[in-house]
Amino acid sequence: MHYTGIIYRPPFEADFLLLQVTVGCSHNKCSFCYMYHDRPFSVCPIEQVAEDIEEASRTVPNVKRVFLEHGDAFVLSAERLEKIADLIHEKLPKVETISMYASILNIRNKTDEELLRLKECGINELDIGVESGFDTALTMMNKGYTNEESVTQLLRLKKAGMDFSLNVILGCAGADLWKENAEATADMLNSVQPHLLFIGTLHADKGCQLYYDMQNGIFKECTYGQLLDEQELLIRKLELNDTIYFGSHPSNVVPMEGYLPLHKEEMLDVIQKTRERLHDRLNTYPLRAGEGSILDRK
Ligand code: SF4
Structure with missing residues (x-):
């Protein structure tokens, strides 16, 4: 698996697959937070994400939940998130929920129709x-x-x-x-x-x-x-x-x-x-x- 930077996750996601799809936080300006100050925000290449999903299909084929990294992975476009969800469901058929950190700003950038589509492809919680x-x-x-x-x-x-x-x-x-x-x-x-x-x-x-x-x-x-x-x-x-x-x-x-x-x-x-x-x-x-x-x- 490719991981860049310190991988933070909520405590209740500890038992699930952590899949990195972005690096850093697109906001990176909260006054109390320096978790991602060491590197600028970037999007992981889709080929790298696909490789990691392929690897997970061999190492944890029965995983039921995936947490997308990093600081606000929901910043990705609906199209990109749908593509990642498709790759996950194709290689890890037991996955029920795809979760991630999200900010209010990330939600604002998506239409109602996009939010519905993302829910339909398993993105939740x-x-x-x-x-x-x-x-x-x-x-x-x-x-x-x-x-x-x-x-x-x-x-x-x-x-x-x-x-x-x-x-x-x-x-x-x-x-x-x-x-x-x-x-x-x-x-x-x-x-x-x-x-x-x-x-x-x-x-x-x-x-x-x-x-x-x-x-x-x-x-x-x-x-x-x-x-x-x-x-x-x-x-x-x-x-x-x-x-x-x-x-x-x-x-x-x-x-x-x-x-x-x-x-x-x-x-x-x-x-x-x-x-x-x-x-x-x-x-x-x-x-x-x-x-x-x-x-x-x-
Ligand atoms: S949005 Fe979250 S990760 Fe980004 S700077 Fe604020 S607290 Fe840190």
């Missing part, structure tokens, strides 16, 4: 880093879209019959606006009803713009207490009908998983217990290592 429903936070993170646009595009996916997972970042509006961020993000999630909600917490590794904004005091990060308050408010306001809550990322003050609405009260209880346990540190900041993992949570 896109993983979208929507991050927030709060316009101020979206601007600060340089996401390149407004909340209104993101709701519009996500509802277009829904209309085409596609499920999606949404990534949301706690703390992304900073210490002064955590409440507004939680409320606006809950409203956005309630409007679009994602199949899965992936929760992470803002962290800035050296190299990204946000790291320097934090160092220079331009961006004020949330304390332990504010992160707990934001997570609690978000969960309280959520009115989801049937969503997997995937929040075990090590950057979270309260890592937990469950289903909403089923486990809502249990989750709120865990947050309250964490608040009691950390009562003497609520005004301090989590001590973080790589990928934002918290070192002093205990």
Whole structure:
């Protein structure tokens, strides 16, 4: 298999085939992200993709799901994605779902008719880093879209019959606006009803713009207490009908998983217990290592 650069994937795609069809991210400008800063965006040659599919047909012939790499593979034209899907189904007949990272901008660039065709060829359960429903936070993170646009595009996916997972970042509006961020993000999630909600917490590794904004005091990060308050408010306001809550990322003050609405009260209880346990540190900041993992949570 040909792989270029570090291959990131959502944790729930760990057991499936990772097939690289692009290199880097076509946006590559989010203030908290430097995952693909080491190389410009490019499209993998179709011959290379076909070779990798051929190889996979020998090594993992029974695979049921394929995750297309890299940062926003859904940026590819509908024609290109259909071509890749055809090659996959031809050589890997047991594949049921073809998933990938997608951005709101990638959806905007496709017609309703194209989205329907992509769903028909097995493309589904896109993983979208929507991050927030709060316009101020979206601007600060340089996401390149407004909340209104993101709701519009996500509802277009829904209309085409596609499920999606949404990534949301706690703390992304900073210490002064955590409440507004939680409320606006809950409203956005309630409007679009994602199949899965992936929760992470803002962290800035050296190299990204946000790291320097934090160092220079331009961006004020949330304390332990504010992160707990934001997570609690978000969960309280959520009115989801049937969503997997995937929040075990090590950057979270309260890592937990469950289903909403089923486990809502249990989750709120865990947050309250964490608040009691950390009562003497609520005004301090989590001590973080790589990928934002918290070192002093205990
Ligand atoms: S967060 Fe996603 S869209 Fe933004 S730069 Fe990173 S990979 Fe690209």
